[in-house]
Amino acid sequence: xxxxxxxxxxxxxxxxxxxxxxxxxxxxxxxxxxxxxxxxxxxxxxxxxxxxxxxxxxxxxxxxxxxxxxxxxxxxxxxxxxxxxxxxxxxxxxxxxxxxxxxxxxxxxxxxxxxxxxxxxxxxxxxxxxxxxxxxxxxxxxxxxxxxxxxxxxxxxxxxxxxxxxxxxxxxxxxxxxxxxxxxxxxxxxxxxxxxxxxxxxxxxxxxxxxxxxxxxxxxxxxxxxxxxxxxxxxxxxxxxxxxxxxxxxxxxxxxxxxxxxxxxxxxxxxxxxxxxxxxxxxxxxxxxxxxxxxxxxxxxxxxxxxxxxxxxxxxxxxxxxxxxxxxxxxxxxxxxxxxxxxxxxxxxxxxxxxxxxxxxxxxxxxxxxxxxxxxxxxxxxxxxxxxxxxxxxxxxxxxxxxxxxxxxxxxxxxxxxxxxxxxxxxxxxxxxxxxxxxxxxxxxxxxxxxxxxxxxxxxxxxxxxxxxxxxxxxxxxxxxxxxxxxxxxxxxxxx
Ligand code: BG6
Numbered sequence: 001x002x003x004x005x006x007x008x009x010x011x012x013x014x015x016x017x018x019x020x021x022x023x024x025x026x027x028x029x030x031x032x033x034x035x036x037x038x039x040x041x042x043x044x045x046x047x048x049x050x051x052x053x054x055x056x057x058x059x060x061x062x063x064x065x066x067x068x069x070x071x072x073x074x075x076x077x078x079x080x081x082x083x084x085x086x087x088x089x090x091x092x093x094x095x096x097x098x099x100x101x102x103x104x105x106x107x108x109x110x111x112x113x114x115x116x117x118x119x120x121x122x123x124x125x126x127x128x129x130x131x132x133x134x135x136x137x138x139x140x141x142x143x144x145x146x147x148x149x150x151x152x153x154x155x156x157x158x159x160x161x162x163x164x165x166x167x168x169x170x171x172x173x174x175x176x177x178x179x180x181x182x183x184x185x186x187x188x189x190x191x192x193x194x195x196x197x198x199x200x201x202x203x204x205x206x207x208x209x210x211x212x213x214x215x216x217x218x219x220x221x222x223x224x225x226x227x228x229x230x231x232x233x234x235x236x237x238x239x240x241x242x243x244x245x246x247x248x249x250x251x252x253x254x255x256x257x258x259x260x261x262x263x264x265x266x267x268x269x270x271x272x273x274x275x276x277x278x279x280x281x282x283x284x285x286x287x288x289x290x291x292x293x294x295x296x297x298x299x300x301x302x303x304x305x306x307x308x309x310x311x312x313x314x315x316x317x318x319x320x321x322x323x324x325x326x327x328x329x330x331x332x333x334x335x336x337x338x339x340x341x342x343x344x345x346x347x348x349x350x351x352x353x354x355x356x357x358x359x360x361x362x363x364x365x366x367x368x369x370x371x372x373x374x375x376x377x378x379x380x381x382x383x384x385x386x387x388x389x390x391x392x393x394x395x396x397x398x399x400x401x402x403x404x405x406x407x408x409x410x411x412x413x414x415x416x417x418x419x420x421x422x423x424x425x426x427x428x429x430x431x432x433x434x435x436x437x438x439x440x441x442x443x444x445x446x447x448x449x450x451x452x453x454x455x456x457x458x459x460x461x462x463x464x465x466x467x468x469x470x471x472x473x474x475x476x477x478x479x480x481x482x483x484x485x486x487x488x489x490x491x492x493x494x495x496x
Pocket of ligand 1 (some may be wrong): 014
């Protein structure tokens, strides 16, 4: 067995991490626009005004501003997403490079604030609509199928302030209005949609093993927010199908696999519960259309009482996704025992796995885990699957010959593609693979440019200096061969 003939090979990005032009052509501010740069050691910060004073708080994906705060830009801070890699003005050049690599698909997201600058306007911003139309047309020119994430970690700042990060049911209508505009506007240009990027990140961050001290109020907010997002996602799926029966809409889960550290049955149970809380809960609701039995245990543990109506339940049942898509970077190890050697990194948690190597940013490289994840999730959901993010964040150096020899990235990707092939062998209906950050971009976790994932190097550093010139790395030529051979030719390094 090997990959399907029409397998969707490609790469993935997100608007706020590549576009730049954060205030151009009518775009409003999104939460990412008030997020500073961080580093391996220092967290990114949200900057805001509270009682007239400029303040900062660590930016955790899915977390909002404190009550009563309004987002603000601090003139003394650096905001890497404001210019990012300026895809806004380089999209033609970048898409051409993807096409030359042989991309069949390109995953990108739409900045909600280009379409609805504040989020609650009646009419969309025409300039924003025009920009994505041009981008999609450019993709189509090369027969590249856009794979579009409707919301990728960038809520409009105004809505986030007004409705305190999805704690109000009104957010559902705001999101559905936005999604409807996209479905109508890009009919015939886009076929594949994803509703929310890594929807489970809210729970992952909370459940990160006491990394963040959390109280019942925080859990109440997280579960309620997720419920509104589930309803918004289900409504969008239903609407998409009504607008165009060819639309294929997926969820997007941060796919982290958990292993028990020991054969202690308590470790086994804790591992299962961890998977349920941080990964399965979201996938189950979006794929099966109802809350799983174990939800009650999760809610009771944190005294959560959901605002959930009969109508909501009906919508969840009617709006199940057409495909299961996920990001895959690492696995974690769970134990009920005391451990000295702990894993660290934004979603990395628990004990260190002695069998795996960790990246400079503390993420465990585990291709076998990808095979396992694909097999288990396919068995659970019986839906077509797509790996929509995977890759190695690493520092790249330009060699004396002026090139970037990123054999570490090639090795990482080759081993994951091999793992996917084994899962396909076992019968998994895998329809696509988009590596993360196919062109270097701003890291979501740290805001660094030096944490690079791309096949294409972009000359820009952590302080925003650089010419923005694009340059293919060795992995560029390698991936071109991979696509050309439909995943058969993984091993040789093809330099040009
Ligand atoms: C995923 C996100 O969690 O991981 C991306 O969907 C992100 O937006 C990617 O960029 C890699 O994480 P990081 O922190 O290395 O950029």
